[in-house]
Amino acid sequence: MRRSRTVALTAAAAAAVLIVTGCSSGTKSSDTSSSGTSAAGGADAATKNIVNASDKKGGTVTYEMKGTPDSFDPGNTYYAYIYNFSRLYGRPLTTFNPAAGEDGNKLVPDLAENMGQPSADGLTWTYKLRAGLKYDDGTPITSKDVKYAVERSNFAPDVNSNGPTYFKELLVDNPTPYEGPYKDKTGDLKSIETPDDLTIVFHLKHAFADFDYLVSAPQTVPVPQAKDDGANYVKHVVSSGTYKFESYDDGKQLTLVPNTNWDKSTDPIRKQLADKIVVKMGIEQSTIDKDLIAGNAQVDLVGGGVDPQTQAQILQNQKLKASTDNAYGGRLVYTAINTKVAPFDNIECRKAVQYAIDKTSVQLTLGGPIRGAIANTVLPPDIPGHQDFNTWETKDNKGDLDKAKAALKACGKPDGFNTVLTARTERDPEVQAATAIQAALKKIGVNAEIQKFPQGKYFSDNAGVPQFTQDHNIGLMMMQWGADWPTGYGFLQQIVDGRAIKASGNSNLAQLNDPDINKLIDDAATNTDKAAREKIYAQIDKKVMDQAVYVPLTDFKVFLYRPDSATNLASTPAFSGEYDYLNIGTTK
Amino acid sequence: MFAYIIRRTFAALLLILVVSAVTFAIFFLLPRIAGETSDQLAAQYIGKNPSPEAIAAVKKNLGFDQPLYSQYWNFLKGLVGGAEYKFGPDPVTCHVPCFGYSFKNHLEVWPELTKRIPVTLSLAIGAAVLWLVSGVTTGVISALKPRSIFDRLAMGVALAGVSLPVFFTGALLLTVFSYEWPILDNLQYVNFTDDPIMWARNLILPWISLAFLYSALYARLTRAGMLETMSEDYIRTARAKGLVERKVVTRHGLRAALTPVVTIFGMDLGLLLGGALITEQVFSLQGIGAFAVQAIADNDLPKILGVTLLAAFFIVVCNLVVDLLYALVDPRVRLS
Numbered sequence: 001m002r003r004s005r006t007v008a009l010t011a012a013a014a015a016a017v018l019i020v021t022g023c024s025s026g027t028k029s030s031d032t033s034s035s036g037t038s039a040a041g042g043a044d045a046a047t048k049n050i051v052n053a054s055d056k057k058g059g060t061v062t063y064e065m066k067g068t069p070d071s072f073d074p075g076n077t078y079y080a081y082i083y084n085f086s087r088l089y090g091r092p093l094t095t096f097n098p099a100a101g102e103d104g105n106k107l108v109p110d111l112a113e114n115m116g117q118p119s120a121d122g123l124t125w126t127y128k129l130r131a132g133l134k135y136d137d138g139t140p141i142t143s144k145d146v147k148y149a150v151e152r153s154n155f156a157p158d159v160n161s162n163g164p165t166y167f168k169e170l171l172v173d174n175p176t177p178y179e180g181p182y183k184d185k186t187g188d189l190k191s192i193e194t195p196d197d198l199t200i201v202f203h204l205k206h207a208f209a210d211f212d213y214l215v216s217a218p219q220t221v222p223v224p225q226a227k228d229d230g231a232n233y234v235k236h237v238v239s240s241g242t243y244k245f246e247s248y249d250d251g252k253q254l255t256l257v258p259n260t261n262w263d264k265s266t267d268p269i270r271k272q273l274a275d276k277i278v279v280k281m282g283i284e285q286s287t288i289d290k291d292l293i294a295g296n297a298q299v300d301l302v303g304g305g306v307d308p309q310t311q312a313q314i315l316q317n318q319k320l321k322a323s324t325d326n327a328y329g330g331r332l333v334y335t336a337i338n339t340k341v342a343p344f345d346n347i348e349c350r351k352a353v354q355y356a357i358d359k360t361s362v363q364l365t366l367g368g369p370i371r372g373a374i375a376n377t378v379l380p381p382d383i384p385g386h387q388d389f390n391t392w393e394t395k396d397n398k399g400d401l402d403k404a405k406a407a408l409k410a411c412g413k414p415d416g417f418n419t420v421l422t423a424r425t426e427r428d429p430e431v432q433a434a435t436a437i438q439a440a441l442k443k444i445g446v447n448a449e450i451q452k453f454p455q456g457k458y459f460s461d462n463a464g465v466p467q468f469t470q471d472h473n474i475g476l477m478m479m480q481w482g483a484d485w486p487t488g489y490g491f492l493q494q495i496v497d498g499r500a501i502k503a504s505g506n507s508n509l510a511q512l513n514d515p516d517i518n519k520l521i522d523d524a525a526t527n528t529d530k531a532a533r534e535k536i537y538a539q540i541d542k543k544v545m546d547q548a549v550y551v552p553l554t555d556f557k558v559f560l561y562r563p564d565s566a567t568n569l570a571s572t573p574a575f576s577g578e579y580d581y582l583n584i585g586t587t588k
Numbered sequence: 589m590f591a592y593i594i595r596r597t598f599a600a601l602l603l604i605l606v607v608s609a610v611t612f613a614i615f616f617l618l619p620r621i622a623g624e625t626s627d628q629l630a631a632q633y634i635g636k637n638p639s640p641e642a643i644a645a646v647k648k649n650l651g652f653d654q655p656l657y658s659q660y661w662n663f664l665k666g667l668v669g670g671a672e673y674k675f676g677p678d679p680v681t682c683h684v685p686c687f688g689y690s691f692k693n694h695l696e697v698w699p700e701l702t703k704r705i706p707v708t709l710s711l712a713i714g715a716a717v718l719w720l721v722s723g724v725t726t727g728v729i730s731a732l733k734p735r736s737i738f739d740r741l742a743m744g745v746a747l748a749g750v751s752l753p754v755f756f757t758g759a760l761l762l763t764v765f766s767y768e769w770p771i772l773d774n775l776q777y778v779n780f781t782d783d784p785i786m787w788a789r790n791l792i793l794p795w796i797s798l799a800f801l802y803s804a805l806y807a808r809l810t811r812a813g814m815l816e817t818m819s820e821d822y823i824r825t826a827r828a829k830g831l832v833e834r835k836v837v838t839r840h841g842l843r844a845a846l847t848p849v850v851t852i853f854g855m856d857l858g859l860l861l862g863g864a865l866i867t868e869q870v871f872s873l874q875g876i877g878a879f880a881v882q883a884i885a886d887n888d889l890p891k892i893l894g895v896t897l898l899a900a901f902f903i904v905v906c907n908l909v910v911d912l913l914y915a916l917v918d919p920r921v922r923l924s
Contacts, residue, residue: 067882071693157639161691165639228756231680231694250695252874253884280776283872286759290767296774456887460631 010383046325046579048570052587054273054567059586061274061566063124064291065301068251072236073151073395074218076160081303083218085576087582088256089239090221091267093127093146093200094212096574098269098582104572105384105486107212108269111146111222111240115212122207122526127215129198130266134246135224136259143200145222147192148181152228155189156180159230164484166214172203182230207526209533213485230508236488241274254279273567273585286310289561293320298566298586303578307556311370314561320511323562324369327577328382331556333366333430334375335437336509337549340466341419342474348411350548353476354392355404358440361555365432372554374473381554382573385488385534393543404444416445419475420462430478433553435477444568448476464506466484477509478554486574488537489524496544497521509547517543600631600908607900613661615893626652632889636743636797646691649673655688671852681872688890701876707777708875711867712860715798716853719722723803727810728842732814742807749804757799760872765793777873794871798864802856806849813845820844847918854890861906862899 043049043501063085071077074090087095087110099108104106105120106296112127117123129485133141153160154168155178172191178184191203204211227238242254264272279301283291291297300306304550308312309379314320335357343349359374373381376390392401409413423434431452451474453462461466463477483491492499498513517540524536527531544550558577562569567585571577604712619629630646646652651659657858662671673689680691686699726746730739765772772793778786781789815825818841826836872878876895883891 067885068693157641158645159694161634161639161642171899234693249694251700251879282874282878284869287762287872290763293772456632457628461628522774 005027008116008209011191012089026555041562045325046190046560046569047101047577049329050098050341050570051562052566052569053434053563053569054585054587056272056567056585057273058275059588060276060278060382061299061584062291062297062299063277064288064297064301065279065457066283066285066288067302068164068281071234072254073160073237074221075098075115075149075223076162076234076281077218081124081301081578082137082574084345085222085279085301086579087241089237089241089245089259090218091240092218092220093215095216095269096572096580098568098572099569100570100572102384102572102573104574104580105382107216110267110269111141111220118209118528119424121208122528123204124213125202125204127200127202130267131198132137133240134205134263135172135222136239136261139224140263141222141240142197143194144197144420145224146200146230147188149221150192150219151178151181151189152223152230156182156230158209163219164217166217166484167219170204170206170211170214172205178232181225181228184532184559192535194478200244208486209525210489211437211487212416213487213490215342216485233540239519241426242267242270248278248521251281253281254536270428270569271583273583273587277572280396285523288378292561292563295432295563295565295588298563299579299581300560303558303560303576307369307563310561314491314559318382320561323564325558325560325562325571325577326561327571328573329482329556329558329577330374330380330382330486330573331576332378332380332557333372333433333478333480333553334378335421335552336477337412337552338469338475338477339547339549340470340511341473343411343413343417344419344475346411347548348407349413349417351392352404352407352411352446353441354548355400355407355553356444356446357437357551357553359401359553360399361398361436361440362433365436366429366554368528370557370559371567374481375552375555376545377552378543378544378550379488380495380576382490382555383483383491383538385537387541389542389545390543391523392548399440401443408444416447418447418449418473420473421448421450421476421478422458422474423450424451424458425480426455427454430480451475451517459505459507461504463509464502465504466501466506466511467503469509479509481507482576483557486532489521492537493521493541494508494538495550512541512544512547512549513565514547521525593773596908596911600904603904607904608897609660611893611900612663612898615632616659617656620656621912622659623638642691645674649689654695664910687894689889690888692886692888697891700879700891701894701898703804704879706779707873708793708861708863708868708877709792710777710780710787711798711864711873711875712857714795715802715860715864716857718795718799719801719803719806720853722799723806724810724842724846726803726807726836729740730807731814731818732837733812739811743811746804746807749800752801752807754797754801754866755798755870758794758867761797764795767848775871794867795871797870798860798867803850809849809852810845813848814841816873817844847914850910850913850917854906854913855903858903858906859899862900863895 028292045051069077069079069082072082072086073088077083077086080553091111093110093112094107095110097108107497111129111133113127113130116125116127129141129143134586135141153163154165157165159182171189174190178187178189179279193201195201213502224238237245239245239259242259242262244259246255246257248254249506258272258275262272271541282417285307286309288300289296289306292300314324326423336343337350339345363369363372363374377386377388379386407418421434421438434450436552441448463474481495496508496512496517499519501508501511520536520540524533527533553570560571562577565586565588568583572580607695626647628642630643630652633907634642666682670684671686672681675683683696687701690697692862702753721738726742730742733739766775772789775790775793778790780787821835823840826840863883864879865877867917868875868877876898879891880895884894
């Protein structure tokens, strides 16, 4: 689950202020969009188009961030904003089109000349690299370096421990398990072949239709083996993109300068506009916001949105409001209902919860409409394939006590029952949302005791351990989920596929294991027709909602300030609503 | 005097050892008592995606499979002799003094700390000078003219200073002087040796916000002490023998009144050197405090452990210095 941690923190703080300001903001936005078409384009302009589109060269683009990232090393990161940013100095095989809204979800070839060529059985994927690619030192980029990049990022978890290991799980392993390039200096992973310097072939254990999305991860950014010194590689990453490392001071600052060996003719999507790119780390969020407004900085690297105080300030000022983007963050906030804990093994009792919850009050605790739109489906609206429907509809989403009580009766528990509802201690809005749900359930006689667990152990020791939930009568669990790549498969598989249930670190919290749904997942994984796949995802979504195992609460949204001094800003759903960082320049 | 210094230094060293043992116990013993397995303990040292291989590597490197006393011994040994960790075939050296090694981003903790010490040192010492001078001066003047307009005004401002937290005054100063009227904009730490003027310019707002908080306390302390000593018999004697009032106040009055001020000062400065958490956060200064906050947010135990030890060290040292200073400040104190 590649997501930004600061979102949780800002949302936590946001809740306090937004209960007051958030409700009114929703109505305000409608009257600004017509009047606020300034040079900056008006509110939410960058969710539809590229704002301040320009080819002006020169200047320094300053990024500021709260805290520090897990790593700038493309092979050792799991944050969406580094996936986004690292493309300035590293080209993965494929990447997302730098555009706003739906166009931003479009996958395009990057280091590769074309999208992958799957074999008829879907088990082999072949990519051809573009000709004439060079690193910043002028040496040619070969397919062996891509192979090496996948090996070091997936098979050396003791050195590069941050990133996900999808390739390791998906690629056929050697007869004696491959130990990674640091331990096994002479061997390699046999299931990645490089017949020549421009061709790379992946052999999969099972068919996987989203493979083109998987190779868009920075883990396929080429790394020359001779330059890789493991954990220290982050200090001098070798560039294949438009910019290269000039200096790197861990936890403080990264400076990038144009890579003179990058050749425009090999790269249809990138521009090389700024003379310099500076990333300042460890900056207080309110300072970042002020710097964005004052024009001292162009981008908040983390892209989780402004501070609650700044948000309140912006919402009261029409001119500032016109320079904001309120975009979906590709993430669903929901309550999972545990089908393995009585009485929730009975669908009627699950229906009672679906009907009882007042989603509007939950939305308020989560920061109001600006921080999340009320959700009724599992797939968020910014994921292709999403269809609008509402299986357990209640008037104005406020809950329906009569229907809920009727369902309880059908469940054989007319007087209600006791259960446990879990939430993560550090996530204040989540705890408050749980409290709102507790209050709603109380009205139908269901007593939900709230138990809080630290987020670091939520999946490893508590909610993510089915045995633990059974032992502790945990029937309801607060949860958030975002996909690692914007497809129905990427979003749904881990949380609805019965075969994804794990004894620890489980994400399918409902322990939903429906043969029909599992089969649909397989159908989607092997279907090479994108439109057909998207139909299947909507079908899965409906089936999951029919089972009443998940109560969708809100589709998370970010609230970004869009500085006038930055050019080519487009909020993209491919990176959680962040601006696409590929071509941002400055007017300064 | 010399013997006293030796004795106190030795005691301070012992204290640091005790602190290290307690800190070690908090991080390594308590989780065990709470029933955590060494696997769970090791998992906390890795990023958000702990794989069995990574856990095994950390367990081996930190010796979680060994008895506790030998873990502590290794920890102490690392402090004075460095340590070596193994990831694959290439060993990573953690140089002396090994305050720990962050497995999350593969960095030694000590160099990270030393990089940040100048920032915190600049912040703490600059603010300390400011609040000592302003606090003690106002305190003395207030005490010499009790219930005067100056006294009342000064004590009123002092009350406000104690009551207003840094995250308020700091944010206010930033908003006014960095953004509304950008006289002091683009604040970021510059090394004193690189550019002393920029160094001072960029630190003046943090100094003022910190000093405002502390000087209030010092003004009140000094005032109370001065009021008391100025009514002592020996002050009357000093005046009777014809000493000029300035000398009576500074040589006889203030010296005696300063003793409690110096005691508190040692504590305060020691604490600040361990990291002015809020001030550093508000002004985005990359000091020890910001480091600690980040380490806690990331749940990066080796970093937290290192910063705790360093903070303890500063407090112990500052207290030692204060004890030695007593003799200089107050002639009634004899070190023997």
